[in-house]
Amino acid sequence: MQNNKKNTSLVLSRREPSWHWRVLRLAWPIVLANLTVPILSAVDTAIAGHLDQPAALGAVALGGLVFNFVFWGFGFLRMGTTALTAQAHGAGDGLGLRASLLRGLAIALVIGVVLLVLREPLIAGALQLLGGSEAVQQLAREYAFARLWSAPLALGNFVLLGYLLGVQQVRIGLALQVLINVVNIALVLVFVHGLQMGVPGIGLATAIADVVGFAAGAAWLRMRRLRSLPPVDWRRDIVDRRALRRLMAMNGDLFVRTMCLLAAFAWFTRAGARQGDAVLAANAVLLNFQTFMSYALDGFAHAAETLVGAAVGARHRDALRWAIRTTMGWSVVGALGFCLVYAFAGPTIVRLLTNQPHVVALALAYLPWAVILPLASAVGFQLDGVFIGAMRTRELMMAMAVCLAGFIVLALGLQGLFGNHGLWAAFTAFMAARGVALWMLLPHVDETIEGEAVPRGTI
Numbered sequence: 537m538q539n540n541k542k543n544t545s546l547v548l549s550r551r552e553p554s555w556h557w558r559v560l561r562l563a564w565p566i567v568l569a570n571l572t573v574p575i576l577s578a579v580d581t582a583i584a585g586h587l588d589q590p591a592a593l594g595a596v597a598l599g600g601l602v603f604n605f606v607f608w609g610f611g612f613l614r615m616g617t618t619a620l621t622a623q624a625h626g627a628g629d630g631l632g633l634r635a636s637l638l639r640g641l642a643i644a645l646v647i648g649v650v651l652l653v654l655r656e657p658l659i660a661g662a663l664q665l666l667g668g669s670e671a672v673q674q675l676a677r678e679y680a681f682a683r684l685w686s687a688p689l690a691l692g693n694f695v696l697l698g699y700l701l702g703v704q705q706v707r708i709g710l711a712l713q714v715l716i717n718v719v720n721i722a723l724v725l726v727f728v729h730g731l732q733m734g735v736p737g738i739g740l741a742t743a744i745a746d747v748v749g750f751a752a753g754a755a756w757l758r759m760r761r762l763r764s765l766p767p768v769d770w771r772r773d774i775v776d777r778r779a780l781r782r783l784m785a786m787n788g789d790l791f792v793r794t795m796c797l798l799a800a801f802a803w804f805t806r807a808g809a810r811q812g813d814a815v816l817a818a819n820a821v822l823l824n825f826q827t828f829m830s831y832a833l834d835g836f837a838h839a840a841e842t843l844v845g846a847a848v849g850a851r852h853r854d855a856l857r858w859a860i861r862t863t864m865g866w867s868v869v870g871a872l873g874f875c876l877v878y879a880f881a882g883p884t885i886v887r888l889l890t891n892q893p894h895v896v897a898l899a900l901a902y903l904p905w906a907v908i909l910p911l912a913s914a915v916g917f918q919l920d921g922v923f924i925g926a927m928r929t930r931e932l933m934m935a936m937a938v939c940l941a942g943f944i945v946l947a948l949g950l951q952g953l954f955g956n957h958g959l960w961a962a963f964t965a966f967m968a969a970r971g972v973a974l975w976m977l978l979p980h981v982d983e984t985i986e987g988e989a990v991p992r993g994t995i
Contacts, residue, residue: 559839559862565710566701567835596738602662602680612790613644614694615924618838619786621702622845622925633703637757640695648688655684672813675735682739689750690743696753701838702845708756716749789929796936800943800966807951807959815956818898821889825882825906826913829874833914836867837921844925844981856926856982864918871914878907905960912964915971923974926981935973939966
């Protein structure tokens with residue numbers, strides 16, 4: 537690949553018949569890779585749900601949510617790296633590819649070290665915010681401390697995955713995600729059932745798996761990918777003020793957007809916890825349904841990031857529009873599939889996740905909300921990928937902030953009237969509102985490409 541030479545092979549023309557194939561070729565490894573994450577979450581939930589301690593299930597739910605804040609809050613490391621890498625890939629900018637990767641890894645290392653230094657007040661504050669009984673809080677604290685020590689490399693994995701998605705090496709990304717989660721599941725079984733470590737063993741297993749995944753990903757990139765890219769000057773190319781300002785502005789938008797999303801989940805969890813440990817546990821079980829679906833549909837969102845970023849980098853407006861339409865169609869189809877699966881197999885899935893009778897009964901009562909959530913969420917998830925790939929992160933942030941405010945107001949009103957059903961109704965409306973808001977802002981994405989596009993018919 538030559539520097540500053542547009543990579544026109546990354547985009548397709550309006551007349552190209554294989555758009556659906558291109559989306560599926562990119563999406564299916566990402567879908568499989570993403571599904572390993574909720575499978576791991578489900579395994580953690582199932583193991584905790586069968587421990588003798590009734591508080592264990594709630595503790596894993598709260599501890600996991602803490603790491604949604606701690607790690608997912610820095611998900612911009614993955615999203616920003618994908619967007620910058622995809623656009624550099626589309627423009628044929630090898631120097632930009634290497635610089636984006638190294639810059640992202642440096643930021644991940646710094647953030648990870650800061651998290652380790654601040655771990656005690658960070659974990660204590662997050663758990664205090666989320667609530668739960670004293671028994672749940674204590675176990676969640678043990679889980680969090682056991683897991684947090686791998687923070688720098690866990691965040692580094694976000695950057696590695698973002699780079700691989702941006703250069704369309706999705707199968708390698710799949711392999712790394714599978715490796716991380718297979719190691720994780722194996723160690724959970726060893727630590728919890730073999731060594732009787734309980735809830736802290738679940739956190740420790742995740743930390744070790746993150747270390748293994750980063751080591752494998754870094755080794756592959758060094759041997760197979762980075763050798764083909766031009767060398768960079770650290771001061772000129774990595775610590776470049778203009779590039780850093782652009783990166784920090786985009787990452788700031790994505791950070792606020794992600795924190796708004798996590799704030800909605802935190803509000804939902806805390807509101808459930810106020811209704812007792814049984815309701816908290818039932819909601820945690822059903823959130824696994826949403827997690828399965830969101831990780832799967834994120835495959836199409838990640839495909840949108842990659843294709844939209846490449847189209848913007850190559851200045852190809854037709855490719856941009858067809859990437860949006862095709863990924864949107866497949867995202868809706870996938871959501872309908874999840875609705876059908878949950879409608880027919882939902883009770884069986886609930887009983888696989890927990891054998892506590894009262895929790896099962898409550899989860900089945902609220903199951904219809906989990907059935908309709910995939911369709912309510914599909915458009916918002918897919919358009920997230922479109923806006924990230926086009927680096928229209930300011931619009932993405934503003935839409936999420938408005939939707940969060942609406943959710944809180946609606947949740948306060950509906951939960952007072954209808955209890956936990958009202959809480960689920962507000963959460964469903966929040967997911968649907970995200971899609972509506974981004975759809976209204978979609979014309980801004982088309983404005984990203986200015987000037988002449990590359991010639992139609994280029995493949």
